[in-house]
Amino acid sequence: MSNQKGCVLHWFRNDLRLADNPALTAAATRAADEALPLLCCFIICPEQWKQHDEAPIKLDFLRRTLWELAKALEERGNYLFLLTANTFSEVPDVLETFVKAIDAQALFFNEEYAVNEHRRDQAVAGRLLPVMRSLHSYRDQSILPVKSIRTQAGEPYKVFTPYKRSWLELTDGSPISLWPKPPQTVTPDKPLVAAANRAATRANTAKAIDEVFAALELTDSTAWAAGEDAAHDELEAFIDSRAEDYDTLRDKPAVNGTSQISRFLANGTLSGRQCYVVATEARRRLKAEGASEHATKGFTTWISELIWRDFYIHLMTDNPRLSMHQPFKADTDQLQWNDDSSGFEAWCEGRTGIPLVDAAMRQLKQTGWMHNRLRMVTAMFFTKNLFLDWRLGERYFMRNLVDGYLPSNNGGWQWSASTGTDAAPYFRVFNPVSQSRSHDPDGEFIRRFVPELADLDNKSIHDPGKAQRKACDYPEAIVDLKTTRALAIERFKNLG
DNA sequence: AGGCAATTGGG
DNA sequence: CCAATTGCC
Numbered sequence: 213m214s215n216q217k218g219c220v221l222h223w224f225r226n227d228l229r230l231a232d233n234p235a236l237t238a239a240a241t242r243a244a245d246e247a248l249p250l251l252c253c254f255i256i257c258p259e260q261w262k263q264h265d266e267a268p269i270k271l272d273f274l275r276r277t278l279w280e281l282a283k284a285l286e287e288r289g290n291y292l293f294l295l296t297a298n299t300f301s302e303v304p305d306v307l308e309t310f311v312k313a314i315d316a317q318a319l320f321f322n323e324e325y326a327v328n329e330h331r332r333d334q335a336v337a338g339r340l341l342p343v344m345r346s347l348h349s350y351r352d353q354s355i356l357p358v359k360s361i362r363t364q365a366g367e368p369y370k371v372f373t374p375y376k377r378s379w380l381e382l383t384d385g386s387p388i389s390l391w392p393k394p395p396q397t398v399t400p401d402k403p404l405v406a407a408a409n410r411a412a413t414r415a416n417t418a419k420a421i422d423e424v425f426a427a428l429e430l431t432d433s434t435a436w437a438a439g440e441d442a443a444h445d446e447l448e449a450f451i452d453s454r455a456e457d458y459d460t461l462r463d464k465p466a467v468n469g470t471s472q473i474s475r476f477l478a479n480g481t482l483s484g485r486q487c488y489v490v491a492t493e494a495r496r497r498l499k500a501e502g503a504s505e506h507a508t509k510g511f512t513t514w515i516s517e518l519i520w521r522d523f524y525i526h527l528m529t530d531n532p533r534l535s536m537h538q539p540f541k542a543d544t545d546q547l548q549w550n551d552d553s554s555g556f557e558a559w560c561e562g563r564t565g566i567p568l569v570d571a572a573m574r575q576l577k578q579t580g581w582m583h584n585r586l587r588m589v590t591a592m593f594f595t596k597n598l599f600l601d602w603r604l605g606e607r608y609f610m611r612n613l614v615d616g617y618l619p620s621n622n623g624g625w626q627w628s629a630s631t632g633t634d635a636a637p638y639f640r641v642f643n644p645v646s647q648s649r650s651h652d653p654d655g656e657f658i659r660r661f662v663p664e665l666a667d668l669d670n671k672s673i674h675d676p677g678k679a680q681r682k683a684c685d686y687p688e689a690i691v692d693l694k695t696t697r698a699l700a701i702e703r704f705k706n707l708g
Numbered sequence: 709a710g711g712c713a714a715t716t717g718g719g
Numbered sequence: 720c721c722a723a724t725t726g727c728c
Contacts, residue, residue: 463709588709627709639728640710647710697711701728716724 234350239320240394249400280439282415293412313411322352458510466656524623539631565689568648580614591628602629638704
């Protein structure tokens with residue numbers, strides 16, 4: 213047994229960073245105050261993650277993120293230990309065993325809001341409160357805390373624009389500040405480390421982490437830089453050189469115009485607060501240098517996207533059914549979605565015969581990421597032209613995205629499917645060919661991912677003629693855009 | 709965070 | 720013949 217009188221434990225989940233981490237800073241502060249060591253843990257949940265459709269590439273990205281995190285924690289003496297619980301229902305057992313093995317006095321973690329995660333945490337609290345001195349949870353996922361924004365009637369907002377207005381008023385009134393760095397804590401002594409080692413896997417080598425992750429199906433994610441340092445580099449690169457043009461370039465899939473940080477937000481390598489603070493600070497500097505409102509519009513638009521993320525997190529927290537495959541608008545559950553597995557497969561594989569849709573779907577399959585504009589285009593084609601159940605598309609995205617994040621992915625799909633609150637009105641159906649002409653005018657993006665069309669001219673590449681398709685060995689469109697659009701509108705209209 | 713077709717008004 | 724505008728889905 214350890215000579216030190218116990219320790220403090222931080223449980224990492226979707227907050228894989230040292231900076232601006234409320235629970236971690238609180239844990240380290242408590243440990244420092246009481247001269248206790250601080251240990252950290254992370255729990256691998258193979259079966260649960262399968263049920264949650266976590267993508268193999270996202271799990272590989274997690275593996276690499278944990279390695280970066282573990283190295284940073286090792287340097288501070290806050291060693292990271294890996295535990296395995298097949299499903300969330302096993303987590304209380306697994307944690308209790310570890311907590312007892314290391315004699316943890318207090319457990320710290322940041323809240324998660326989807327139904328299963330919430331239930332897991334309730335069960336953990338019920339199990340551990342009797343055997344520990346204290347449990348501490350912190351609000352972290354969203355920039356403004358969940359349940360903090362309410363209408364004058366005290367209700368959660370259901371529409372983005374008034375929500376955003378209220379969000380901005382709140383942040384103007386009391387600016388967002390970041391959590392201080394976790395203070396240094398005493399190094400755990402040998403008996404404590406030995407006890408922890410017997411109960412879990414210490415993540416002090418890449419090999420040790422890889423062995424634990426051998427229980428999972430992984431897809432190589434090394435094209436995507438991982439870890440906190442990489443995340444800050446990427447954020448800085450965006451803020452310094454691309455954010456100014458975000459407003460005009462973000463809708464062009466052929467251009468690197470978006471922030472490229474969604475994968476870091478998805479697993480908490482970065483917090484939304486950090487992004488917001490960096491962006492508002494950069495905008496303030498520009499204005500101080502005399503920049504016009506127009507010149508800072510890129511920053512303002514990007515900040516608005518961060519608020520969309522908060523909106524969807526808040527919406528899911530206030531409406532837990534959203535994390536259980538339920539539409540926000542209950543009546544849309546009566547829609548008779550098509551049963552069309554060959555259409556579904558053509559969409560997945562990128563051979564629908566609509567060039568931009570196919571380019572986008574191939575980008576997802578090949579890289580694990582898809583441009584935001586194209587997520588809307590492909591989801592709209594899926595739900596309105598193929599008239600397939602949005603839940604199938606939502607699941608396919610989660611299973612393939614390196615940056616899959618339930619609130620945003622669900623929010624985006626329900627927006628496209630017109631089943632969500634403040635969603636696209638059912639009659640506002642994107643035409644993927646028009647979208648192609650306006651956002652990929654020279655077909656540059658299409659050429660990149662649908663190489664068989666590379667030699668077509670800028671005009672016909674968006675919708676090649678019969679002979680051109682034949683010559684390129686490219687399929688005819690699997691649906692007629694005009695008639696399927698009209699049918700979808702008709703079906704939605706009949707709901708009311 | 710649209711699309712479409714009918715209409716208008718200038719060449 | 721055309722771009723811009725309008726009303727509806």
